[in-house]
Amino acid sequence: MTCLLAACAAFMAGGVTATVAQSDGPLRIEITDGVIEPLPFAIPNFVSEDGGSADIAQSISRVIAADLASTGLFREIPQDAFISGISSFASPVAYSDWNAINAQALITGAVSGSGGNINVKFRVFDVEANQPLGEGLQFSGGAAGWRRMAHKIADVVYSRITGESGYFDSRVVFVAESGPKNARRKRLAIMDYDGANVQYLTDSSALVLAPRFSPRGDQVLYTSYETGFPQVYLLDVATVGRRVLSSQEGTMTFAPRFSPDGRTVVYSLSAGGNTDLYTMDIASGQARRLTQAPSIETAPSFSPDGSQIVFESDRSGSQQLYVMPASGGEAKRISFGKGRYGTPVWSPRGDLIAFTKQNAGRFHIGVMRTDGSEERLLTASFLDEGPSWSPNGRVIMFTRESQGSAGEAALYSVDISGRNLRRVLTEGAASDPAWSPLLK
Structure with a gap:
């Protein structure tokens, strides 16, 4: 968890915001007051890499966004505010474009399918730090289980930003x-x-x-x-x-x-x-x-x-x-x-x-x-x-x-x-x- 995404962690610890002190050791959360401002995040629709998974890709993106926003800790930035899009999972992130719309976290992903199965891969980025937040991951399984995959991805994002385990895949x-x-x-x-x-x-x-x-x-x-x-x-x-x-x-x-x-x-x-x-x-x-x-x-x-x-x-x-x-x-x-x-x-x-x-x-x-x-x-x-x-x-x-x-x-x-x-x-x-x- 980077310093720019750490305010949520203090809320999870006791319902209050925090300042984060940088040092040579681990990040330290200092509890300061009782106000929380939801962290703004952007999640473009996941890319369909096979041309036939566009609907599932969009649905997965929407469930992830809904999971995160439902916590009260996160605020989704509307897609019509985006300056640039994500056309390829492999493309480099234009951090300045996401910074310009005040996104602190960016979630990107891609979906491909074959024979009734789908593969979903995703990444999370700390926009202000101009770097990924952990490694990219992927889930595979039957296409009918796409909602569970979305919940699992939301759990990973939630955990990386708050430091707590998630609860969406339940x-x-x-x-x-x-x-x-x-x-x-x-x-x-x-x-x-x-x-x-x-x-x-x-x-x-x-x-x-x-x-x-x-x-x-x-x-x-x-x-x-x-x-x-x-x-x-x-x-x-x-x-x-x-x-x-x-x-x-x-x-x-x-x-x-x-x-x-x-x-x-x-x-x-x-x-x-x-x-x-x-x-x-x-x-x-x-x-x-x-x-x-x-x-x-x-x-x-x-x-x-x-x-x-x-x-x-x-x-x-x-x-x-x-x-x-x-x-x-x-x-x-x-x-x-x-x-x-x-x-x-x-x-x-x-x-x-x-x-x-x-x-x-x-x-x-x-x-x-x-x-x-x-x-x-x-x-x-x-x-x-x-x-x-x-x-x-x-x-x-x-x-x-x-x-x-x-x-x-x-x-x-x-x-x-x-x-x-x-x-x-x-x-x-x-x-x-x-x-x-x-x-x-």
Whole structure:
């Protein structure tokens, strides 16, 4: 990352801009204030090198531009402002022409195809430094996978400029909703992070809730009312085959999540009027009770190293957040602000816990340190709930529901600074998003 492209890195580190000091050693980011100016970039339509890939080349360019602009960290310079174009991937870059329109980053690429496959190569340039930003790369695969290639390229560009891993080549599992508000039908669906390529995993014959991806993204846990009572199911994304994870007569199971190694599930089990946390080994089906309190314990989430679990409980008289060892034991309360706290989710970076907060008639998505310090509310509305982290721990997706008889649920995202609140476009109402890891 060069000095001219480093302002974004400070924003990623804490929601603030920075100055960059040049020295004989590595670049140093000095945090200075809380204002961010999106970095202007130019991306001419990728060149079609075989004459028959022009449409795909243009589409790939547009998806890359949309990915970067959607972060709020980047601002695309319109193509009608370009002084010079890119007619050949091998042509030298006229840096002065791109500098004249205030582009700080330039992305160029080319596409060629043969026999149903395409090859996409690209480069990133630091315009002010008059030099490439890293080496050129290329991706190859079936033409039907062009969107994934575009997301992968955007991830590389994002990473080179910010110093953080990207999150564009990922998917989201969610609950697709239809029908009137008082008789809503719900089914599981999966889509690209930006709402494209929707596929349905279940039908709408039974109410489904709270889907959660496995660490490898190949399985999904969810709660279904298929039997009339909530039960946890495990679904294979590729085959859509599923099975009940735990079924004991007279009990209800819900709010499941995978452990970081994908071998264990933590969930809530309600029996005899009491709700506690349990873990289950997926292979053997052996369950273990973690809590014994005469209160409601639910919404558990593992820390990234698997050593701790954060959850919500009303053991103190109101809904609050607690952290305990993953093997059970003494729990420590970490939420102490006004209002009620729920649906905690540990960041994949391990530094923050996202949550839903209800206070004074408003709902919020917020984050706090893992010890409960430095609480920050990122959103406020009639009903915001159910945060889910992007793979790099920098963006949170959640459900926002509008009020009134015609109100419906929609998916939104916001970065951890509270900036760049955006609606995620879906065909209909949607809720309960869960972000996958980066795809392989």
